[in-house]
Amino acid sequence: MRKDQIKQMIDSALDGKGITRRQALELEFFSREELDYLFEGTNRLRDRFKGDDVKICSIVNAKAGKCEEDCGFCAQSSQFKTDSPEYGLLDVEKIVEAAKEAEAFGSNEFSIVTSGTALNRREELDQVIEAIKRIKEETNLETCCSLGLMNLDDLRELKAAGLDRCHHNLETAASHFEKIVTTHNYEDEVQAVKNAKEAGLQVCVGGIFGMGETFAQRVELAIDIQDLETQSFPVNFLKPLEGTALENMGLMERYEALRTIAMLRLVLPTIDLFVCGGREEVFTNHQEQIFAAGANGILGGNYLTTKGQDPKRDIDMIERLGLNPIYQSI
Template identity: 40%
Template sequence: MDSTEYGLQRWNDLASRILDGEACSREEATAVLEADDVEIPALLAAAFQIRHHYFGRKVQLYFLQNAKSGLCPEDCGYCSQSKISEAAIPKYVMSDEATLMAGAQRAYESKAKTYCIVASGRGPTQRELQHVASTVRKIKEAYPLHICACLGLLEPEDARVLKDAGVDRINHNLNTSETYHEEIVTTHTYADRVATLKAARDVGLELCSGGIIGMGEQNSDVVDMALSLREFQVESIPVNFLHPIDGTPLAGKRDLSPLDCLRALCMFRFTNPQTELRIAGGRELHLKSLQSQALYAANSLFVSDYLTTTGQPPQEDVSMIEDLGFEIVLAGGEIAVESCETAATAD
């Protein structure tokens, strides 16, 4: 049996056991990240068995609105908005209601199911919190969008305010393993992040939490993060690939190949089989021409731009999804039937 046949049998067997209810072990997850390049097609085929079982051929789109940019007191080494960053980015206080409402309209027109309101900073002030809550109520009246808020560290009462306003989900990424966390930020702890996830869960909010790959961590750190997310039973995992922005401490760091990214996505699918898995920041930069292949493991992606970096036009994402024969799930649960030409005119 050659290596290709061995890989096909090996990963098919793992997928079958996971579909039978067996949890992917730490050793198996590590083996996925260490798989030989020639095994990638077999890995993707096995990951797709699991993806198809739980999500069919559906793809969910997310639209991100950077509601407050820069001006952050945290020292996250990967972030262009941190206090130690010298990146040339826009800096502005919390966006007004009209701007956030306009973002919701763009999200809806871009076929996004979820609208993500993201603000830089350690955590929201009470004024910012009430502003977001008030605007979310109006968005919910105007559009059938799922709302995800990413506002930094939250106290339990903050989470309650957002829940009562109609926010569906909180995003707060673990970013990496507990062991590696101090290597990327020192102004808050891994425990602080866990506390925010707990506060959100305690009031009934869905959890969106993932991380960034390519910051200098080891494979063991990526596996630790995936297993922690499984333990927290998060509803959604965004997998970001480091975009090394000039002016940040990690500028110029390019450790990932497109195949590394595919291996990581397969590992997250094996370890979190029923969880929505999203291809997030850095996908255009690192996956390059293999972006479409990532959707055999993942079942959601961001459309349009990210926080301080640009993405490819939404119509290109729609075309990529249609070319795969996949379906876009719209806000409200409907399946998109318009062509990519129609989607393009919405922008």
């Protein structure tokens, strides 16, 4: 048992800076018993930096399907035949209505998510700007958007309209990216994140694990995101969807997924770590383990193209652990 090594890692992360790449790479070889011991430490880290609060995010898909990109995991790409819904951008009234419903449900943040490379027409941008202005005027919600590869000028306009935060995943490590996406490149993803930061927005940046990448590539993504100095990290585990390029990929094994969460908490000790897609499938009846591994948030309700579990089940699980559910959106 590598108790000393584990203690050293926890001590390094407790200073808030996180463990080194070399230390993170060693986690790949920890046995289950060693991981269980490690989780006592990552649970302490979560508690030290995040306390008892568990953030629950929710998303609203404001525009679905018909995307020209070919991200291998995504049911919304027009290059794959899937039964995912397709519709154009919802009108402002519908978006504002959805925001009010989210506020009534207890959310303190509302997120507008759209499919596609980016908002592709001036009218679409104007529509989202109008929706954000109205949400700011008519509710007390914080606002978040996930709109794809947006340029700096458009993001500045969104910020001026009242947008608080931008969500944009890097999807996977730079060295694995072209195996997953060929219609744009990793640098485009990074630039979109930099644009959001430059526009003065808070940023939420993560990826999807279990797409055939190595553990070293998971560490590579974590270190890249550490360099970007972002506020939150959505952790998705691939749920292979019929018709997509990755439909035959298996689900990640539960302890592998926990190892990944623990690595992220150790590399990024102070970040908000949300477990999003794949949570129910990968962790089944052991979902509470994600908090010991280091997560301090979940994506609740439904996902972009698939259904999530009953929100009451999530709240019961969080409260049973003596933790405190807090609503927001990403």
